[in-house]
Amino acid sequence: MSKTVAPSALAALVVLALLPGVAAHAQQQPAAGQTIGSNSKLPVPRYVSLKSDRVNLRAGPAKDHRTLWVFQRAGLPVEITAEFATWRRIRDSEGAEGWVLHSLLSGRRTALVTPWDKDKGKEPTPLLARASDSANMKARLEPGVIVSIETCDGTWCHVTIRNLDGYIQQGRLWGVYPDEIIE
Numbered sequence: 001m002s003k004t005v006a007p008s009a010l011a012a013l014v015v016l017a018l019l020p021g022v023a024a025h026a027q028q029q030p031a032a033g034q035t036i037g038s039n040s041k042l043p044v045p046r047y048v049s050l051k052s053d054r055v056n057l058r059a060g061p062a063k064d065h066r067t068l069w070v071f072q073r074a075g076l077p078v079e080i081t082a083e084f085a086t087w088r089r090i091r092d093s094e095g096a097e098g099w100v101l102h103s104l105l106s107g108r109r110t111a112l113v114t115p116w117d118k119d120k121g122k123e124p125t126p127l128l129a130r131a132s133d134s135a136n137m138k139a140r141l142e143p144g145v146i147v148s149i150e151t152c153d154g155t156w157c158h159v160t161i162r163n164l165d166g167y168i169q170q171g172r173l174w175g176v177y178p179d180e181i182i183e
Contacts, residue, residue, distance in 0.1 A: 125168060152181060
């Protein structure tokens with residue numbers, strides 16, 4: 001029997017914020033098209049997640065810049081596109097961009113399941129028992145569900161959500177690059 005997990009059930013996922021994997025960013029090397037951040041010495045662009053359930057997205061890299069948006073979803077994956085001192089310019093899955101303090105971001109890798117299907121009434125994404133289209137389905141994940149990334153091999157990602165773990169095709173996730181390897 002499989003389960004369906006909806007985005008509204010994501011509040012419980014905040015407890016996943018301290019999972020292992022944060023140190024993986026410290027060892028990353030820049031890929032083609034990436035540079036090294038002047039302050040963090042980490043690749044830019046790169047994916048991270050929001051540490052808090054209240055993160056102000058600002059128009060510029062200082063607290064006196066106006067707030068464009070307030071994120072209210074800890075664990076949400078975002079992409080760092082630039083750095084300035086203690087500020088990071090980020091982009092979310094819908095393309096909204098702005099600046100946040102680096103201390104509000106976590107190196108923990110998360111991803112959104114098919115956020116581009118949110119308003120289209122598409123079928124849920126299967127969470128499979130192994131990295132194969134023929135594997136048994138463990139759950140159906142609705143568009144917009146946040147999963148924690150354990151590993152990715154460039155085609156499949158091993159993910160966790162609450163007490164479930166399984167595999168999702170990498171192309172069905174926003175928060176990992178195509179062909180990206182995460183160990």
